[in-house]
Amino acid sequence: MLEVSGLTRRFGGLLAVADASLHVPAGSIVALVGPNGAGKTTLFAMISGFVPSDSGKVVFAGEDVTGLGPHVICARGLVRTFQVVQPFGRLSVRENVAVGTHLRVADRREALARATAVAERVGMGHLLDRPAQALTVAGRKRLELARALATEPRLLLLDEVMAGLNPTEMTEMIRIVRGIRDGGVTVFLIEHVMQAVASLAERVHVLNQGRLIAEGAPAEIARMPEVVEAYLGHGVAERMTAQAAGGAR
Amino acid sequence: MNARLVMAAGLAAALAVPYLVRSDFWLGFLITVLLFAVMGMAWNILGGYAGQFSFGHAAFFGTGAYAAAVLHIGFGLNPWLGLAVAALAGGLVALVIGYLSFRYGLRGSYFALITLAFAEVLRILANWAEFTGGGVGLYVPLKVGIANLQFSGKTGYYYVALGFAVLSLAVGWALEHSRLGAQLMAIRENEDAAQALGVDTFACKLKAIALSGALTGIGGGFYTHYYLYIDPGIAYGPGVSVEILLVPIIGGLGTVFGPLLGSAVLHGAGELARRLMGDAPGLNLIFYGVLLIVMVRFMPEGLMGLVWRLRRRWRRVADA
């Protein structure tokens, strides 16, 4: 579904993303993890057209979408959510989601009806007439997700959708995301909360300082020394194995 | 209270006005109210719904006014057609200004500044050019007749203005219930998020400014044939830009009836102020400025916001 090859982005002297290549198969849930500042959101921004890449290619569903504008890419079926939620504050939840449904349908009544259906699917049916700015963090995250779903995407880029949620809300969100995938949408998510990654992702890519350093199933990558080092620092992996070996003696 | 019944009653009352109100002065007052309701709605489309504040709407007003004047005086174009041309002219200038501003990503204060600059440029050009009559301006020759959009009394003008006011309400209502309206409001609330949802923000903003410019242009054309005189100061001066934007701000940004309400209150209060404080130069503008500050300070949602709050309270009381 999504093929990223050699994406690179520099900001001034800083190399934010260096030669990133990965593949997201259709119908899967793939996660992108890495320490803070690794460049994950920048990578998402490049894939979805918000930030131009300095080099590299993005191929979505067989079409080259490199360099296209964000609204064009969205229309093709690749939509992203934002790490810092961006609700349309003064519009109601229904009207918010309707902006998404309007991508596919011009009639106002139809758009609102479809928006209602999408909102109910993610469990926001009771909040439809509430202004978006009155929602809690969890509510806004769910709204962000609903809006993206409303555009009838084929691939959904979720940027830290679990951040700020308590355990109950998180369990619910995991259920919703799984439901989205079961409904036929491929999901590519950035996540910090390892528990969510472990529950949802079939495959995980690890980004550190702009480079993809590891790839594998969630259980595998947790044990990879490069990954441990990326999060905990240089030499830690060795020390940990040495300690384990020392302890076993 | 059925909303439709209220509107029908309102329309009937509006149609009956010239028979109930015999004073030429008050008819003239109402014409001004209606004219600015139209242009206020135009500003509202760009500023209230799309969230792009223009401080130079005079650019569209003046262009419409001059287009109508020049083509009528110079080429004998029928004034009614002239109104259509004025709309076209206003819309075209709007497209140019919009293209230049939006293409380069200007938003917020920068956008307001550049619209101000464009209006000033046009004013200087109108002052300098010969075909606009330069600083002296243009006089529309007197020739009463309905085909010439000139009436012996105010009644004819009143109905024309009323017609356009109803048109502007229809445009506002249609916009609010359309895909474009939803997209504009999304842009207003959060332009990046709108883009992420597939909204072509550049195209939408262009449509909004073109519509806004065209509607304002009609106002300009009407002005020319009503007052029979236009000059660069009137056409492109800051006075009309401010008066136009005050209307929806007082009435309520992003609402259908806001501009009409705002125009009525603005000009009504202005008239009151004039009676209390006299007709000295500058007084009415002092009043407008103070009103602007007061509205932004105490009632940023405008009068319609107040109406809705009252309505909600009334409904809660009724349900209790």
Next chain:
Amino acid sequence: MLDPIILLPAAINGLTMGAVYALVALGLTLIYGVLHIINFAHGSLLMVGLYGAFFLHRAGLDPYLALVVMVPALFFTGYALQWSVIGKASHGSDQNILLVTLGASIVIENLALYFFSADTRTIDTPYSFEMIDLGVALVPLPRVIAFAAALVLAAVLWFLIARTDLGRAIRAVAKERQGARLVGIDVDHIFAMSFGIGTACLGAAACLLLPMFYVSPHVGHVFVLVAFTVVVLGGMGSFSGALIGGLLIGVTESLGGLLLGESLGQMGIFLIFIATLMFRPSGLFGSRLS
């Protein structure tokens, strides 16, 4: 027409006017740099300064001496305006601030129209027509004084911002509002101080300007867009930008007026303004207060 004999004096004239523009722009850029608001009332406040200097002159005070009165007067006016009107009404929204400063400018301008009528007024001083021979050109004394004084005042302003405690607080608020609040800086007070200093610049500019210009209720209009052009050209919040931008615009205006005639020459400035906004909105020197 392009003979240096004509161009040079025009350019020098432009420089002297440009220094005044720079002073006006410094105030505007300070206000923008700290409060992040575009002060539409800037031109009308300059007009207030000009009227102040005018009436002081009528009362017998030389405009250059009037600096001592007008600078503090405009400072307090600006402080009060920000504290009681602009700060209170904006509710933090950018759009609202635009409207409020626009409203303030309309009120101020038309109050002047009401009280002083639309007449254009000038003053006559004993040195109004004294010329200084610079070799390549004869320049009126008031213009030379304006040039020198503007540069001196810019230096004073720089010193204030760069080397004093107040300046440090102002820079802190400009860079990081919340952080400044957290370390105990009274942000509202700093806002008002910055606005006041910005308008104090106008008081100074007014005194320097009056001997070589005129005053009328609408004189603010002339300066507002020029000031914006300078600030946008030089870079919002940039000191050196305002200075160099001011001089550049002054020269451009003078040469433009020479080559295109008075009315079209004015347009040259607006076209520069529009072009800058389109192609390089961050200006020549970028954004932070420096």
